[in-house]
Each structure stands twice: as structure tokens, then as C-alpha cells.
Amino acid sequence: xxVYVGRRIVAAIPVVLGLSVxxxxxxxxxxxxxxxxxxxxxxxxxxxxxxxxxxxxxxPLLAQYLRFVSDAFRGDFGRSxxxxxxxxxLIGQRAVxxxxxxxxxxxxxxxxxxxxxxxxxxxxxxxxxxxxxxFTTAAFGMPTFWLGLVLALLFGLRLRWxxxxxxxxxxxxxxxxxTLPAVTLGLSLTAILIRTLxxxxxxxxxSEYVEAARARGLPERRIVLRYGLRNSLGAMxxxxxxxxxxxxxxxxxxxxxxxxxxxxxxxVESTLRxxxxxxxxxxxxxxxxxxxxxxxxxxxxxxxxxxxxxx
Amino acid sequence: MATDSVQLLPGDLQGARSVRSGLLSVGIxxxxxxxxxxxxxxxxxxxxxxxxxxxxxxxxxxxxWAHLMGTDEVGRDVFSRVLYGVRLDLAVVLLVTYVPLPIxxxxxxxxxxxxxxxxxxxxxxxxxxIAFPFLVLVIAVVAITxxxxxxxxxxxxxxxxxxYARLARSEMLVLRERQFMLATRALGYSHARAIVRHxxxxxxxxxxxxxxxxxxxxxxxxxxxxxxxLGVQPPTAELGAIVASGQPYLLxxxxxxxxxxxxxxxxxxxxxxxxxxxxxRWGDVGS
Numbered sequence: 001x002x003v004y005v006g007r008r009i010v011a012a013i014p015v016v017l018g019l020s021v022x023x024x025x026x027x028x029x030x031x032x033x034x035x036x037x038x039x040x041x042x043x044x045x046x047x048x049x050x051x052x053x054x055x056x057x058x059x060p061l062l063a064q065y066l067r068f069v070s071d072a073f074r075g076d077f078g079r080s081x082x083x084x085x086x087x088x089x090l091i092g093q094r095a096v097x098x099x100x101x102x103x104x105x106x107x108x109x110x111x112x113x114x115x116x117x118x119x120x121x122x123x124x125x126x127x128x129x130x131x132x133x134x135f136t137t138a139a140f141g142m143p144t145f146w147l148g149l150v151l152a153l154l155f156g157l158r159l160r161w162x163x164x165x166x167x168x169x170x171x172x173x174x175x176x177x178x179t180l181p182a183v184t185l186g187l188s189l190t191a192i193l194i195r196t197l198x199x200x201x202x203x204x205x206x207s208e209y210v211e212a213a214r215a216r217g218l219p220e221r222r223i224v225l226r227y228g229l230r231n232s233l234g235a236m237x238x239x240x241x242x243x244x245x246x247x248x249x250x251x252x253x254x255x256x257x258x259x260x261x262x263x264x265x266x267x268v269e270s271t272l273r274x275x276x277x278x279x280x281x282x283x284x285x286x287x288x289x290x291x292x293x294x295x296x297x298x299x300x301x302x303x304x305x306x307x308x309x310x311x
Numbered sequence: 312m313a314t315d316s317v318q319l320l321p322g323d324l325q326g327a328r329s330v331r332s333g334l335l336s337v338g339i340x341x342x343x344x345x346x347x348x349x350x351x352x353x354x355x356x357x358x359x360x361x362x363x364x365x366x367x368x369x370x371x372x373x374x375x376w377a378h379l380m381g382t383d384e385v386g387r388d389v390f391s392r393v394l395y396g397v398r399l400d401l402a403v404v405l406l407v408t409y410v411p412l413p414i415x416x417x418x419x420x421x422x423x424x425x426x427x428x429x430x431x432x433x434x435x436x437x438x439x440x441i442a443f444p445f446l447v448l449v450i451a452v453v454a455i456t457x458x459x460x461x462x463x464x465x466x467x468x469x470x471x472x473x474x475y476a477r478l479a480r481s482e483m484l485v486l487r488e489r490q491f492m493l494a495t496r497a498l499g500y501s502h503a504r505a506i507v508r509h510x511x512x513x514x515x516x517x518x519x520x521x522x523x524x525x526x527x528x529x530x531x532x533x534x535x536x537x538x539x540x541l542g543v544q545p546p547t548a549e550l551g552a553i554v555a556s557g558q559p560y561l562l563x564x565x566x567x568x569x570x571x572x573x574x575x576x577x578x579x580x581x582x583x584x585x586x587x588x589x590x591x592r593w594g595d596v597g598s
Contacts, residue, residue, distance in 0.1 A: 018439030022451075029455045134336065137587050141579030143531045145538045146554060146572035153561050153569070249446030253535050257558075267447065268539050271454045279454040287443045 004302055004309040012295050016288055023284035024068050027276040028061070038081050038274050051081065055277070077281035082273045087281045091263065097167050097178075098251055098262035101185060104178050105247065106240055108186025109193055114229075114236075116190070117197035121205060122224060132194065140191040144250050148184040148257040155180060165259040181258045185250045192246070193239055200235035204228050234304045241297030245290045340584025347578050351397035360388035362395040362548040371564045381566040383556065392548040393571045397578065399549050403460065404530045407467040408522055415475025416518050420506050422476065423483025433476060440473035446532060453541045463542040467529055478521060479514045486510055520593050523586030527579055534575055550575040 027034050035052045036043060052058050055078065056067060071077065077087035120132040156164030163177050204210060205228050213223050252264035259265070263282060270278035302309040350357060359379075366386035374381040380389035422433035440448065449466030456462030486492055487510070495505040534551030536542035543549035545556065550571050557567025 014435050015438045015442050018435060019442060022439060026451055026455055137336070137583050138580045141527050141531075141576070141581070141583030143534055143551075143572070143575055143579060145535055145551070146576060149554065149558060149561065149568055149572065153565060157562055245442070245444035248444040252446055252450070253539065256539055267450060268541065271450050271541060272458065274454070276454065279451060283443070283447055283451045286447045290444060291442050
């Protein structure tokens, strides 16, 4: 296990370094003077020079990169010019809502996907299976922003069951205000989740030890739940983790639709305001989060299934 | 699978039913796709109004025979804007899907063919690009270029090649051990000839199958970016941008956001149905 863990961690290092280089390069690839762009056309050359100096942009490129990496390693991403606050503080304020949305969304996705995938696999190729597969195809082509708007219109504005936007950090209200966004996010993940889970279940249910269990006369219900579902847990953990990037993309859109003050809406706002320090930090952090999540998923998978770490 | 081989007859019957429903889904999908694409292609002919023609006296009119999808806050005909929007979306999506495809396949083929340091550099670069959440990567590119169609397209292309490279590389690793590839070396063919003439035709199939899924992803991505105000800029008609412009009027004029969105949904679902059928039939990638 230790060897496997070590190998996986070593493999992740060049990817994280690559992420840091790309994120670092954002401000340097901006055509023209990035500081002038950030401050607007009214800024005098003197202010531009001052801010460039404060951001360290007048130093050699390699020195700037090394500084960026060592600062990032300590959790320091500099100051946001447009918001006049440390980037880390801003991200800290906004991260809470995004975490709740992601967590709630994954719970919704699992609550919808697991029963549907089970039903689809058990009734393979029957009408139920066909309909569920049609549902996944349709869900895959559904734009999240439209789904969010329609849910907001129906359940928020017409029926008035749930709030249509904003975010309350106190507890029972928090769940209420995040329900529509989380359902939108969760539904967007179900297409991938149901398909993966279904094919994993079908594989398990046609394996020899399941045949053996059937031969011994175990009730089908028990076979599906105890043997099938349990052996598909690893696949489930992996799919959710591997699709963290997809989910983060979903939060960017959904937080904007429902006006939730999270990291996704912060990314959109800072891009529109040309706040390059914030965009750099958010890009780097989201990429790194994906790498760590898939690393964690591999390790969990290895714990669940010894064939992975020994093979 | 084991169960199928035991119960031969039911298995066959199930297979037949599955193929039939697959055909139905392709039929519906391709029909919708052809209708929407034709309407989009003919937009200048069939659109009842110019997409940006203002008519303040008829602002926020609900759907009627004169305005099939109503009018927006400045009296532009939503239906005409949708036709032009689909036209733009389809053209851009084809571009941003099929430009990175050959680039990715070629890079992947080179990585798999040569191995060693070449492979390491290309594979790590693909890993890095894939590690970013796709939307975040595209937004980062838009941050560099400034919001607009140009930046959004560049962003999708910058991120799009990596999956094709990864796919082609893994297939090349198998392919290069095959007899005919070994023969290219024995015959003294150049590396370029071996890769381009002999390996690429074999690598393209799975990439083209995957591209059917990729088209859906890119369509939703482009519309999503424009919805966020980072892609196509107003007043240009584009589905995501039209939906965004209708969001403030959800209660008073629901048609501005929901009907163009519905067209996007139908388009997305149609492409997804066709793409799925292609995937089921010709390969098991990208599902």
C-alpha cells in the first residue's frame, strides 16, 4: 500500500507544477500592459508603474514564478487590485457557499442515480431500462443554466415553495436556499453517474461469484444489494471524484444563475473586472483541487479493492 | 457476458429490441437535428425579421402568430434571433470541436509512437490541461483575451485537444506492436510516413466517435459562457446570450429566456441522442 500511495503522489507532482506554470502565465499572456487593463484607461503611467512594482511584475520572469510558487505554497496569493483585499481572505469568504453547494449537489445526484441505476441494471433492456437510458441521454444534453432558470421559475416564482436566489449562512435556511441550486447541479451529474453505475452493476451481476450466489438460491434482492451495489462502490467513488472538474464548472454557472456568493461567481466577476491576481489564484486552486480529489479517490479505491494496490 | 451465453435465445431477442430502440432514438435525434440545422442554415431566408431590428412599440409582446416566440425588451423578434443564434452556435461548435481533433490525435500518435521523453512531455501536458475544470480553463483564457467569441473559441480549442491526444496515445501503444506497423520499420519507411499514412487512419475512428459526445459538451460550454457574459457579446444573437438577456424578465416576459433555452435543450438532446447511438454502434469510448 505504501509503495502504491508513494507512486501515485509522485505522479501528481508534475501535474500540479504544470498547473502552477499555466496559472502563473495568465497575467503575462495578456496583450498589452495587464496593469493598465486592470486599472482602466484613466490610470496615469505613474500609478501603473507603482502597481506593477507592487505586483512584482518588473522583476525577471523566473524570479516572479518562484515567488508565486513559494507564496502559493504558504497560501498567499497576493492582493486583489479591484477588491483591495488579500486574495486568500476573499476566497475564504466565498468558499463556504461553494462547498455546501457541491456537497448538497452530490447528495442529490446520488439519491437520484443509485436507485435509477439499480433499476436500470436489474431490468436490463426492458422498457424501464430503455426509458432510464433515454433520460440519461436527455440529461446529458441539458444546459444547466436553462434547467436552473426553469426550476427557479416553477418552484420559486410561481409556486413560491423555495427561495430563487441568494444565500443564507444560518443553518435551516441554508439548506432551503441551496435546494434549487443543488438539485440543478445534482441533475447535471446524474447522466454520467447512472451510466457508469449501470455498466459497473451489469459487470458485477454477470460475474461468476454472483452466479454462484444465485445457484445457492440466495434471493435476488439480496444479491443485487449485497453483491452488486457493494462491489460498485469503488466505481461510484471514482466517478464522483473524477467529475469534480465537471461539478466545479457547474457551480460557476449555477452560482451565477441563483446569485450565490461562491467561488464560481467570484471567478466570473473577477474575469469581467480583469482582476488577474484573483483569476490566477482561482484557476490554480480549482485545478489543484481536481488533482487532489482524483488522488484521494484512487487511494480510497485501493483501500476498497486490494487488487488495485497489489496488481 | 456470461448470462447472455447461457440463455442464448432471450439474449438475442434482447439484443434485437435494444437495436430497435437505438434506431428509434437515432431517428428522432437525427430528425430534430436536421430540422434545426436546416432552419439555422436558412435563417436569412426564413427569419421573419432581422435579428437586431428594434421595434420599441412592440416591446415585450407575448408569443403570437406575428412573433412566434414573442419579442424582447427592445421589441426584437425572439424567433428570428433564435434562428440566427442556432446558426452561430452550430458553426462555432463544429469549428471548436473539429480543429483540435486532428491536432490532438497527431500529438497522441507521436507520443505513443516514439515513447520516452516525447511521450512524457506530451502526456504530462495533456494531464495538466485535463486536470483543470474545463469551464475554468476556458474562463482563464477569456481572462487573457477579454470576453468575446474569439476568446471563448480559443479557450475551447486550447482545452479540447488533450482528450484526443490521450485517446490516440493509448491506442498507438497497442498499434505500434502490430505486424503492419513493425513492417513499416522493416521496409525503412520514415517515421512521418509510418505515423501519418499507416497509424492515423486506425486512430481516427475512436476519436471521431468521441467527438460526437464532445460536440454536446462544447455546445453547452459555448452557450454557458455566453450566458455568463464571457462568450458572444450582445447584441449578437446567440442562444446562451439570449437566455441571459431574458433572465431579468422571467416573471413579466417568461418567453425571452425559456423558449430560446428550450431550443437549446432540444438541440443538445438531439445531438446527444445521435452521439450516443454512434458511440453504442462503433465504439465504447467517452461514455
